[in-house]
Amino acid sequence: QWDPNFSTGRHSMVHLFEWKWVDIALECERFLGPNGFGGVQVSPPNENAIITSPFRPWWERYQPVSYHLVTRSGNESEFTDMVRRCNAAGVRIYVDAIINHMTGNSVQGAGTDGSSFDASAKSYPAVPYGPTDFNDATTCPTQSGSIEDYQDPIQVRNCQLSGLLDLNQGKDYVRQKLADYLNKLIGLGVAGFRIDASKHMWPADMKAILDKLDNLSVQHGFTANARPFVVQEVIDLGNEAITGSEYFGNGRVTEFRYGMNLGEVFRKVNNQKLSFIKNYGEGWGMYAGNTSLAFIDNHDNQRGHGAGGANILTFRVAKLYKMAQAFMLAWPYALTRVMSSYYWDQNMEGGSDKNDWIGPPNQDGNTLPVTIFPNGTCGNGWMCEHRWRQISNMVKFRNVVEGTTMTNWWDNTENQIAFSRGNKGFLAINNEDRALSATIATGLPAGQYCDVISGNKEGSSCTGKTITVSADGSVNLSISNTEEDPMVAIHADAKL
Ligand code: QV4
Numbered sequence: 001q002w003d004p005n006f007s008t009g010r011h012s013m014v015h016l017f018e019w020k021w022v023d024i025a026l027e028c029e030r031f032l033g034p035n036g037f038g039g040v041q042v043s044p045p046n047e048n049a050i051i052t053s054p055f056r057p058w059w060e061r062y063q064p065v066s067y068h069l070v071t072r073s074g075n076e077s078e079f080t081d082m083v084r085r086c087n088a089a090g091v092r093i094y095v096d097a098i099i100n101h102m103t104g105n106s107v108q109g110a111g112t113d114g115s116s117f118d119a120s121a122k123s124y125p126a127v128p129y130g131p132t133d134f135n136d137a138t139t140c141p142t143q144s145g146s147i148e149d150y151q152d153p154i155q156v157r158n159c160q161l162s163g164l165l166d167l168n169q170g171k172d173y174v175r176q177k178l179a180d181y182l183n184k185l186i187g188l189g190v191a192g193f194r195i196d197a198s199k200h201m202w203p204a205d206m207k208a209i210l211d212k213l214d215n216l217s218v219q220h221g222f223t224a225n226a227r228p229f230v231v232q233e234v235i236d237l238g239n240e241a242i243t244g245s246e247y248f249g250n251g252r253v254t255e256f257r258y259g260m261n262l263g264e265v266f267r268k269v270n271n272q273k274l275s276f277i278k279n280y281g282e283g284w285g286m287y288a289g290n291t292s293l294a295f296i297d298n299h300d301n302q303r304g305h306g307a308g309g310a311n312i313l314t315f316r317v318a319k320l321y322k323m324a325q326a327f328m329l330a331w332p333y334a335l336t337r338v339m340s341s342y343y344w345d346q347n348m349e350g351g352s353d354k355n356d357w358i359g360p361p362n363q364d365g366n367t368l369p370v371t372i373f374p375n376g377t378c379g380n381g382w383m384c385e386h387r388w389r390q391i392s393n394m395v396k397f398r399n400v401v402e403g404t405t406m407t408n409w410w411d412n413t414e415n416q417i418a419f420s421r422g423n424k425g426f427l428a429i430n431n432e433d434r435a436l437s438a439t440i441a442t443g444l445p446a447g448q449y450c451d452v453i454s455g456n457k458e459g460s461s462c463t464g465k466t467i468t469v470s471a472d473g474s475v476n477l478s479i480s481n482t483e484e485d486p487m488v489a490i491h492a493d494a495k496l
């Protein structure tokens, strides 16, 4: 269902992509809990194929071998400990559930828990799955067995996505195995799931599996009868036979147009302008906010996989990225997810990154720990965008303004905008190549406020800019376009 089951007062999640369980537990206690994050999407915790060519790619984790909780992120006891500690810190855990398929049809080797499998024989003894548990020529209409035409819903569901052996979720045995796996996670205290490759499963089959799921566990702090949160990964840019709305009955759906369009707007391509986003969300034809998950980038499209293309904003274009994240977190649309990445050297050839496979920072394949410098940034190659002040403070902004509507929209018809959230918050962005200088209504009570983009409120002072709101609620605002972050954000909890 659609409710993330966050603890009170929290309203965003972060994808700690490829992090180890021990590091996520520490991050929940030392940063995410204290800074108002609602939850963490974790990488797939189930045993996956060990891919050695290329060497240990991030995407090996999208090739299940079994539902044993042993991967490069850690083992079952580490996973269990992480969920318990994060729940205790008020931070939920959402599992990336790979239930559409198993490994590639020609992948060999063993799994991360040592389990054997034989893809060519469609045999996964550690589950167990055998050939009759997979789609085949009786259910997939293509000769190749792969999806060939995305305008044919039967192929998209019953044939192989990039050669990944396609489970037949129409079978009770398969439905039960998948439900058993998800129920085990629920029993450990997990709050819900990001369901991978949902486009490639029939909504009714998914519902049959979801209906088998237990209520969330009360001893992990969930209210009685709480249902698991569900967000279904469906890439729907409006040009295929399958639409995200087919999945609304099961839970939320990823809204990829959100990040794709904002990438164009902030890069000012395709004649897009910032002033056009005054009705962003449903006004731009996107799904209803209460059934969507919004994000600027994800683990696929930050490296050219999935959807969004070259305009997707990532940590590599930090100035625009922070502006887009600030807008998303201040804007009253959808459930918001912040990406947290690791660095890799791109090798662009012919428009694509030959290094798009590179896995997490590692030593001989073993994922490196996340180290934290005294200034709060991360080492060992972890980007930690979620810890950037401009982003983490906007996660708090979203918490403060929850329940208010967007008011006082202002723009200069080009690339300077500002708006309020009721009488609780105010954001202004200057994406022009000249200064923003205007007197603008903030919706806020008169007083001095700390600008949470440039600093933090500490006691009764601000480590960044102090913004004065006049008696009539307006601000004489000037934002130079040459500032590191050409925007200002103030809110009720940052009043000095
Ligand atoms: C290769 C060939 C195939 C061939 C196959 C034979 O490309 O034509 O049939 O070998 O075995 C990896 C390799 C890919 C390889 C495949 C199977 O990149 O070349 O096929 O393994 O061995 C991630 C990566 C994929 C990766 C996959 C499995 O993006 O590159 O494939 O993991 O390791 C669509 C879907 C959407 C999907 C998106 C990427 O609608 O659901 O494509 N997004 C999700 C995840 C994504 C993941 C998958 C789905 C699959 O977000 O990360 O793909 O689980 O839009």
Ligand code: CA
Binding pocket: 100, 156, 157, 158, 159, 166, 167, 200, 201
């Ligand atoms: Ca399928």
